[in-house]
Amino acid sequence: MKINLDRYRIRPGKxxxxxxxxxADTQGLDEKGxxxxxxxxxxxxxxxxxxxxxRLYAERKQSLLVVLQAMDAAGKDSTVEHxxxxxxxxxxxxxxxxxxxQKELDHDFLWRVHKQAPGAGYVGVFNRxxxxxxxxxxxxxWADKDAIERRYEHINHFEAxxxxxxxxxxxxxxxxxKDYQLERFRRRLRKPNKHWKFNPADLTxxxxxxxxxxxxxxxxxxxxxxxxxxYVVPSEERWFRNxxxxxxxxxxxxxxxxxFPPPDFDPADYPPEAIE
Amino acid sequence: MKINLDRYRIRPGKxxxxxxxxxADTQGLDEKGxxxxxxxxxxxxxxxxxxxxxRLYAERKQSLLVVLQAMDAAGKDSTVEHxxxxxxxxxxxxxxxxxxxQKELDHDFLWRVHKQAPGAGYVGVFNRxxxxxxxxxxxxxWADKDAIERRYEHINHFEAxxxxxxxxxxxxxxxxxKDYQLERFRRRLRKPNKHWKFNPADLTxxxxxxxxxxxxxxxxxxxxxxxxxxYVVPSEERWFRNxxxxxxxxxxxxxxxxxFPPPDFDPADYPPEAIE
Numbered sequence: 001m002k003i004n005l006d007r008y009r010i011r012p013g014k015x016x017x018x019x020x021x022x023x024a025d026t027q028g029l030d031e032k033g034x035x036x037x038x039x040x041x042x043x044x045x046x047x048x049x050x051x052x053x054x055r056l057y058a059e060r061k062q063s064l065l066v067v068l069q070a071m072d073a074a075g076k077d078s079t080v081e082h083x084x085x086x087x088x089x090x091x092x093x094x095x096x097x098x099x100x101x102q103k104e105l106d107h108d109f110l111w112r113v114h115k116q117a118p119g120a121g122y123v124g125v126f127n128r129x130x131x132x133x134x135x136x137x138x139x140x141x142w143a144d145k146d147a148i149e150r151r152y153e154h155i156n157h158f159e160a161x162x163x164x165x166x167x168x169x170x171x172x173x174x175x176x177x178k179d180y181q182l183e184r185f186r187r188r189l190r191k192p193n194k195h196w197k198f199n200p201a202d203l204t205x206x207x208x209x210x211x212x213x214x215x216x217x218x219x220x221x222x223x224x225x226x227x228x229x230x231y232v233v234p235s236e237e238r239w240f241r242n243x244x245x246x247x248x249x250x251x252x253x254x255x256x257x258x259x260f261p262p263p264d265f266d267p268a269d270y271p272p273e274a275i276e
Numbered sequence: 277m278k279i280n281l282d283r284y285r286i287r288p289g290k291x292x293x294x295x296x297x298x299x300a301d302t303q304g305l306d307e308k309g310x311x312x313x314x315x316x317x318x319x320x321x322x323x324x325x326x327x328x329x330x331r332l333y334a335e336r337k338q339s340l341l342v343v344l345q346a347m348d349a350a351g352k353d354s355t356v357e358h359x360x361x362x363x364x365x366x367x368x369x370x371x372x373x374x375x376x377x378q379k380e381l382d383h384d385f386l387w388r389v390h391k392q393a394p395g396a397g398y399v400g401v402f403n404r405x406x407x408x409x410x411x412x413x414x415x416x417x418w419a420d421k422d423a424i425e426r427r428y429e430h431i432n433h434f435e436a437x438x439x440x441x442x443x444x445x446x447x448x449x450x451x452x453x454k455d456y457q458l459e460r461f462r463r464r465l466r467k468p469n470k471h472w473k474f475n476p477a478d479l480t481x482x483x484x485x486x487x488x489x490x491x492x493x494x495x496x497x498x499x500x501x502x503x504x505x506x507y508v509v510p511s512e513e514r515w516f517r518n519x520x521x522x523x524x525x526x527x528x529x530x531x532x533x534x535x536f537p538p539p540d541f542d543p544a545d546y547p548p549e550a551i552e
Contacts, residue, residue, distance in 0.1 A: 088356070196539065198546075275465070
């Protein structure tokens with residue numbers, strides 16, 4: 001059960017048309033009819049990820065950074081829970097970037113994210129990221145146009161620096177439609193236990209949907225690079241989103257091909273039954 | 277299926293006799309015979325933890341810090357994988373403390389751990405911790421006796437500070453026997469894929485087993501407090517260890533009783549069907 005991920009990958013320098021990109025695509029798979037094989041496939045990915053993760057940790061040379069961006073209520077937290085929640089927490093760290101603090105604002109916009117870049121052997125997950133500084137900041141005009149313009153280049157240089165030290169950078173936009181978001185907001189309002197996730201300001205942002213989509217398109221165009229590609233993953237069908245992202249993680253880690261390091265002792269000197 | 281956890285709790289000021297404490301205890305439960313009910317119980321704990329964790333995160337007032345200490349190969353990594361791996365990574369962070377760096381040594385021994393104390397809404401897991409500074413450091417005499425003596429008090433004051441800010445501190449010693457450790461070392465040597473976890477220096481430490489147990493007993497006696505108790509969990513039967521620690525997490529979080537915060541808007545102003 002292979003998903004064609006290439007379809008979701010943004011070519012460097014090519015501006016995607018988000019409106020024309022499916023947000024509910026499942027590549028012909030069907031939640032009900034294929035439920036068993038989806039479950040099986042996810043279980044297989046979990047096993048492969050566990051092995052790859054252990055190798056990454058043991059090797060201690062490379063890192064993986066996954067950036068999650070999306071419109072509000074598109075499922076970032078749910079992706080963290082369901083996809084990254086199936087990984088071993090020993091070398092996975094999730095960082096949720098909220099409104100910057102004064103201290104963070106006293107620095108360049110990459111300062112706070114750089115501090116949380118995953119070290120060798122680790123998988124870092126950014127739930128929101130430095131991309132907010134070319135999304136919400138751009139939409140609201142909180143920085144001037146020239147400054148925003150320069151940020152795309154700063155981002156590319158920053159990500160190239162990470163790549164140069166052995167960090168694979170994988171950027172995922174969880175793609176949903178405006179109607180879908182409305183449905184999710186309504187769901188939050190219907191359930192008192194989800195009220196904490198709702199903020200009236202979310203509706204103000206929602207009113208700027210088109211501007212956000214524009215800002216996303218430009219960011220994707222300008223910062224999808226060979227070393228740090230963007231994927232626009234259809235995310236309205238959550239099981240499909242989980243499946244697609246799991247496959248992406250497995251194939252990325254397989255490409256990175258982490259290996260158990262040679263022991264720093266001669267095994268011949270330590271026959272298991274002879275130690276005491 | 278309730279485990280009597282009180283049995284594993286160390287009374288403040290009382291020196292435990294680790295030799296007399298069972299390391300393979302299962303309180304009469306049987307891995308094979310009770311396998312189904314153990315699985316069921318773990319699944320129930322997972323669900324309850326998911327709910328408690330979400331409340332903790334939403335409430336954003338309290339934190340939980342779990343400290344894991346043990347002899348080498350006793351199963352710290354396995355506990356992280358199997359117990360904390362079943363939690364939502366959005367607000368769980370695991371910190372593995374290794375040999376201190378020069379920069380860390382340039383500070384007091386609590387400096388590096390204090391930096392990783394979990395913030396409000398988070399669960400922090402310390403895989404090794406500041407307790408190394410009264411264990412390995414004491415056994416090897418890397419600090420003088422008076423300095424070690426003062427550290428127990430520093431630790432208690434530090435943990436009281438965390439508690440005062442709303443952090444529950446739960447300290448767990450994974451208890452195994454010397455024979456069990458030997459078996460685990462042999463297992464690592466038998467499997468080339470586990471060689472990276474073995475270090476000949478582990479055998480030097482193993483030769484100091486009694487001194488380590490002594491250091492543990494003193495640390496437990498001096499630092500098990502009402503606010504930050506120590507539990508000595510029998511850990512040779514891994515399924516039992518997982519069950520016991522899961523139960524401990526659930527009961528601790530239930531005592532903390534995190535609650536969804538009141539919404540910062542009036543729900544009457546936002547009827548779900550009226551928003552757009």
